[in-house]
Amino acid sequence: MGDLFSNLGLGFSTVFQFVQWTPAFLGGMSIPLPINILLCLIGALVGTLVGVLPGIGTIATVAMLLPITFGLPPVGALIMLAGIYYGAQYGGSTTSILVNIPGEAGSVVTALDGFQMAKQGRAGPALAIAAIGSFFAGCVATVLIAVLGAPLTKLALAFGPAEYFSLMVLGLIFAVVLAKGSVLKAIAMIVFGLLLSMVGSDIETGASRMSFNIPELADGLGFATVAMGLFGFAEIIRNLDAGGEEDRQLVQQKVTGLMPTRKDLKDSTPAILRGTVLGSILGILPGGGAVIASFAAYTLEKKLSKDPKRFGRGAIEGVAAPESANNAAAQTSFIPLLTLGIPPNAVMALMVGAMTIHGIVPGPQVMQKQPELVWGMIASMWVGNLMLLVINLPMVGIWVRLLRVPYRLMFPSIVVFCSIGIYSVNNAPMDVVLAGIFGLLGYWLIKHDFEPAPLLLGMVLGPLMEENLRRALLISRGDATVFFTRPLSATLMAISAFLLVLAVLPALRKKRDEVFVESES
């Protein structure tokens, strides 16, 4: 317990760190600046700004804004990224409530009742409850991360290469089982990602693999490049297809009266509590926890409700529960990343990409060697949530105005902004071309109903998996049974196999589809 407080203390002191800023125009006078708080604030603000744009999901937002953090010191960059992430999530909910265009799978559910509430002129309370629910869930999840972080790190230190490999297999299987759509196609996308991660030079022998003597490929495909192409550019192209303007049905009434009534609060409190618990648990599981969490929370509320008919017609619980679950899961999904170094979903995969660019290899070692980084980030999560509550409620009016920006002006701006961003990473024009190619690939994948998120996850895990597989087999002197004879590894493998069998069994598939079908009915 004492550890917990001293760790959190370290975290908060990192976040509240003051830096003396001595600008030339003040003639040697210095002003103390809470630099990390400012970065968190800017991150949350910019994240919301981009996340609010219709049709741009959380992953796309984080991918697009990745380059603006490159110039910062590592701690500041990660704190800012965390801020961007929360901002993007909240921005996505705002769009679903006001325009009925969910930016990503997770906020589909919010749109169901949120948009109905907005149509009834209750957009204010819907947005307020979403923010309050998210904030509460964020607080609980922050404490949970702090409590679970240290013990899990100790567990992680007992892991050998065989266990790591098995754990990653489990994570990938989870990602498949919890994802929407065909299991087979999701696995194919993961393997495609693994294959893409092989491009570049081999870590052990230095041999150049599949790089066709193109110097830009010698170091491998840049992670930011692929993410920006698959999510940024591909989304733009797809939205152009959809015709941009027609399906936008922005709520025309002015958003007035933010405060929820006493009855609203009374109705949503239990929903927020249940959503938080459900989300926290599902978020820790590797593999796209946030999406399934919001779907599951909505289904649960509907099941428990005395009058299920109200759902889909503007029930406030239908906003409160999925929003809290979504946010709790988004936050607890940092646990596998910080303690084991394994990204559980595509957004966390982006975080790994950002850490690697700053020379940090996520995993149990980071907790011990750079505690101020990990705990600073955990503390900043709480601060970030608080900021969302503070900046978003008064600024709803601005976001609404932003939603009125026509798509024909928005998309060329995004194209240019992304291009400059990618170019600035390495000052390499070839990276921009590659991102364009991945944009077209992403568009083709969407058209054929392949999901790009598992691909990204596979791409990040590829090098880690190969390295651990190699090491495990080297230690066991080529004996492949090592994954099934070491108890911990065997358990993980057994769970993976069990899950995979369950996922293809018709009974569970039907159940899984039922949860997702909620959005269409």
Place this chain on the structure above:
Amino acid sequence: MSDAPSHAPEKSILPSWVKGPQDFIGGLALVAIAAFALWASSDLQGMHGFSFGAGTAPRMFGILLLGLGAAVTVVGIFTEGPGLSKFHWRGPFFVALAILVFAVGIRPMGMIFAAMSSFLIAALGTPETRWKETIIVGACLTGFCALLFPYALGLPLQMWPTFLIR
């Protein structure tokens, strides 16, 4: 990735025994990608003794993808599935062209010109574009980026064409 037809042929190209054209074509493309990767990594060293060579993992994943792609194709043959969705050429073409122009232009022409021309080309991607507002917004965005990246973010970018600076 232009192996998919750009004007949806509505099953006219595919034989009638293909029940799910979307999966069928998707699976075939994956098989092609896997075959290409296997060919590209064929010159790499394989296993020696019980340690991995540089080519072991790429080949492993390549074969795995080959199998999965084949499975998706088979699913496409035997299960009723959605047809090929319509591909539009205008959006993808102009967005891709805008990106290409930016990549080619950034070194010799500097950011101001590259960003502005890229913006205008991308705007061709939709018939809804109105040129007056597009030019104004493009100029504002270029100006904003010219301040944001070098000054606020400290990322050095060349602003003007090389021949003007020298």
